[in-house]
Amino acid sequence: MPLNxxxxxxxxxxxxxxxxxxxxxxxxxxxxxxxxxxxxxxWTGEGAGPDVTGKRIRPLLVLLVITSYEMKWxxxxxxxxxxxxxxxxxxxxxxxxxxxxxxxGRTTVWKKWNMPQAINVGDALFVIANxxxxxxxxxxxxxxxxRTARVIQxxxxxxxxxxxxxxxxxxxNDLSIDDYWKMIEGKTAALLxxxxxxxAILGAADEQTIEQYRIFGRDLGLAFQVQDDVxxxxxxxxxxxxxxxSDLVEGKNSxxxxxxxxxxxxxxxxxAASAIRPDEVAEVAQMLVNEGAREYAQREAERLTNxxxxxxxxxxxxxxxxxxxxxLTKKLLNRES
Amino acid sequence: MPLNxxxxxxxxxxxxxxxxxxxxxxxxxxxxxxxxxxxxxxWTGEGAGPDVTGKRIRPLLVLLVITSYEMKWxxxxxxxxxxxxxxxxxxxxxxxxxxxxxxxGRTTVWKKWNMPQAINVGDALFVIANxxxxxxxxxxxxxxxxRTARVIQxxxxxxxxxxxxxxxxxxxNDLSIDDYWKMIEGKTAALLxxxxxxxAILGAADEQTIEQYRIFGRDLGLAFQVQDDVxxxxxxxxxxxxxxxSDLVEGKNSxxxxxxxxxxxxxxxxxAASAIRPDEVAEVAQMLVNEGAREYAQREAERLTNxxxxxxxxxxxxxxxxxxxxxLTKKLLNRES
Numbered sequence: 052m053p054l055n056x057x058x059x060x061x062x063x064x065x066x067x068x069x070x071x072x073x074x075x076x077x078x079x080x081x082x083x084x085x086x087x088x089x090x091x092x093x094w095t096g097e098g099a100g101p102d103v104t105g106k107r108i109r110p111l112l113v114l115l116v117i118t119s120y121e122m123k124w125x126x127x128x129x130x131x132x133x134x135x136x137x138x139x140x141x142x143x144x145x146x147x148x149x150x151x152x153x154x155x156g157r158t159t160v161w162k163k164w165n166m167p168q169a170i171n172v173g174d175a176l177f178v179i180a181n182x183x184x185x186x187x188x189x190x191x192x193x194x195x196x197x198r199t200a201r202v203i204q205x206x207x208x209x210x211x212x213x214x215x216x217x218x219x220x221x222x223x224n225d226l227s228i229d230d231y232w233k234m235i236e237g238k239t240a241a242l243l244x245x246x247x248x249x250x251a252i253l254g255a256a257d258e259q260t261i262e263q264y265r266i267f268g269r270d271l272g273l274a275f276q277v278q279d280d281v282x283x284x285x286x287x288x289x290x291x292x293x294x295x296x297s298d299l300v301e302g303k304n305s306x307x308x309x310x311x312x313x314x315x316x317x318x319x320x321x322x323a324a325s326a327i328r329p330d331e332v333a334e335v336a337q338m339l340v341n342e343g344a345r346e347y348a349q350r351e352a353e354r355l356t357n358x359x360x361x362x363x364x365x366x367x368x369x370x371x372x373x374x375x376x377x378x379l380t381k382k383l384l385n386r387e388s
Numbered sequence: 389m390p391l392n393x394x395x396x397x398x399x400x401x402x403x404x405x406x407x408x409x410x411x412x413x414x415x416x417x418x419x420x421x422x423x424x425x426x427x428x429x430x431w432t433g434e435g436a437g438p439d440v441t442g443k444r445i446r447p448l449l450v451l452l453v454i455t456s457y458e459m460k461w462x463x464x465x466x467x468x469x470x471x472x473x474x475x476x477x478x479x480x481x482x483x484x485x486x487x488x489x490x491x492x493g494r495t496t497v498w499k500k501w502n503m504p505q506a507i508n509v510g511d512a513l514f515v516i517a518n519x520x521x522x523x524x525x526x527x528x529x530x531x532x533x534x535r536t537a538r539v540i541q542x543x544x545x546x547x548x549x550x551x552x553x554x555x556x557x558x559x560x561n562d563l564s565i566d567d568y569w570k571m572i573e574g575k576t577a578a579l580l581x582x583x584x585x586x587x588a589i590l591g592a593a594d595e596q597t598i599e600q601y602r603i604f605g606r607d608l609g610l611a612f613q614v615q616d617d618v619x620x621x622x623x624x625x626x627x628x629x630x631x632x633x634s635d636l637v638e639g640k641n642s643x644x645x646x647x648x649x650x651x652x653x654x655x656x657x658x659x660a661a662s663a664i665r666p667d668e669v670a671e672v673a674q675m676l677v678n679e680g681a682r683e684y685a686q687r688e689a690e691r692l693t694n695x696x697x698x699x700x701x702x703x704x705x706x707x708x709x710x711x712x713x714x715x716l717t718k719k720l721l722n723r724e725s
Binding site: 175 | 415485503507510511514516518522531542544545547548549555556
């Protein structure tokens with residue numbers, strides 16, 4: 052399948068560009084600080100290795116779109132590093148905000164060092180991302196760099212808005228499924244949408260196609276988050292790296308849970324009563340299945356994936372990078388981690 | 389004095405540009421989030437008003453340098469907003485990291501809302517700063533925008549490095565004055581140095597002068613921090629908005645304290661024994677005076693200010709904006725808050 056071929060050549064290049072960018076902090080005086088970043092990125096420390104670096108889906112998306120325009124993807128590596136670093140900056144801060152001990156099966160930065168240092172680690176990842184965007188000027192005109200930076204920063208602002216909603220929702224028990232879509236639009240879809248958009252900008256696509264790629268990426272992002280929510284309750288612990296059904300125990304406002312609440316059945320009653328204990332998780336997850344929450348969420352993920360695929364069909368990207376984009380979209384829906 | 393004339397015209401323009409930039413978050417769905425930012429900026433909430441917005445020294449520096457080149461300072465307002473927002477992003481995160489309840493006499497964001505929201509407020513201020521830099525493209529070539537952005541982001545990375553050192557120093561009792569200079573180089577001098585540098589870049593100065601402005605801003609920044617440290621022990625509480633001698637109680641690694649430690653006298657003995665209690669502050673501050681720490685720090689601030697003024701003399705900036713730069717440099721040394 053063309054996707055695998057691209058993954059094989061692109062992933063090592065993405066990884067070494069990320070390492071090159073983060074090495075900006077590699078100075079004797081602040082080496083332990085640098086090592087906090089390399090630990091989080093999955094390169095050093097306990098459990099380091101390719102299994103914990105994350106899937107680097109965002110960089111892949113950018114590069115596949117560019118390649119479909121028969122442009123040199125090597126030229127855009129620093130932009131993909133920027134996006135991936137922004138994603139990781141948000142994870143480091145998110146882990147503090149959610150009080151999460153584990154990330155991809157490893158101790159989180161704030162838990163391993165402390166909260167003040169972890170805030171600073173996230174900040175530094177964001178700064179390096181900003182620097183990486185500017186590195187594009189080696190291969191693109193300054194006008195293109197400024198436009199790309201604008202798309203990325205707009206997505207970042209949406210990210211903080213989504214994060215605000217997510218944190219505010221924690222104290223509410225009247226949330227609707229509509230509130231959910233507004234939150235994940237910012238939290239997940241904005242950055243994935245920026246990926247496909249900047250792929251089209253750096254591929255020198257026309258304005259209409261850039262807009263279509265924005266929509267494609269957004270729908271892909273929404274589908275991605277919904278699938279994540281399904282895995283957050285029914286995923287295989289060994290594959291996801293999170294404890295099974297942790298979304299139930301943590302009281303996360305995920306789509307199956309909000310659907311369950313809206314059904315006003317047994318699940319909603321149990322949910323309203325008190326926090327779910329780890330030993331009840333199997334039983335409560337089964338309530339959600341019985342009330343149709345799992346099926347609903349899976350159908351939504353499919354619906355959004357199909358909508359993304361329809362947009363992609365309209366764009367009709369060239370060569371087998373176009374086919375790889377289609378494969379990747381389908382793969383994200385059917386993933387198990 | 390020319391400085392006052394410039395302050396009178398520039399400050400209101402800086403403030404309204406800041407408000408325009410932050411208004412990117414002014415949407416019904418996330419209004420309370422927006423209000424966390426406007427609260428921190430000193431525009432809304434208890435105690436809001438011109439006394440608590442901060443002195444906006446960084447924007448003023450940028451605009452005075454530009455004006456000395458007889459360039460339109462109005463064109464550069466978004467860059468000054470960017471710098472001021474970066475300064476404020478670092479303050480919001482710093483207050484969490486330092487566990488500070490008060491900032492300019494008002495409750496800090498994390499204390500008023502909570503820590504997770506405050507992390508996000510800082511992040512959003514940084515994103516808006518990045519967006520503000522890109523707004524420069526309305527008035528400058530994309531090449532100049534990219535160069536300006538690079539100078540600012542490099543300063544931000546230095547800022548995270550300085551912050552790392554500051555946090556790490558807290559657990560050490562073997563710090564030398566040399567360690568101090570390395571820390572404040574990042575924490576304070578880097579951003580002030582970026583201000584004068586980008587003023588010169590946007591003023592279309594030659595490369596040699598841009599470099600001289602970098603050095604001028606750095607020395608000004610170092611002097612500024614040392615003076616801040618003096619005020620942190622001997623400042624007038626009513627003027628600084630901080631509780632008197634809080635640096636002693638908080639065990640801050642400020643210059644007078646590190647000098648006192650190096651003297652291995654009464655102060656060093658008392659410091660090593662246990663944390664300073666509020667009721668001992670006057671006595672301990674007097675020990676520092678007796679052992680020459682206050683005089684040493686004041687002399688260092690003067691030495692650095694004079695070095696900055698010598699560089700400025702070499703640059704020999706034109707018109708009364710040049711005179712205003714000199715006035716501002718002297719004023720920062722003699723300030724009481």
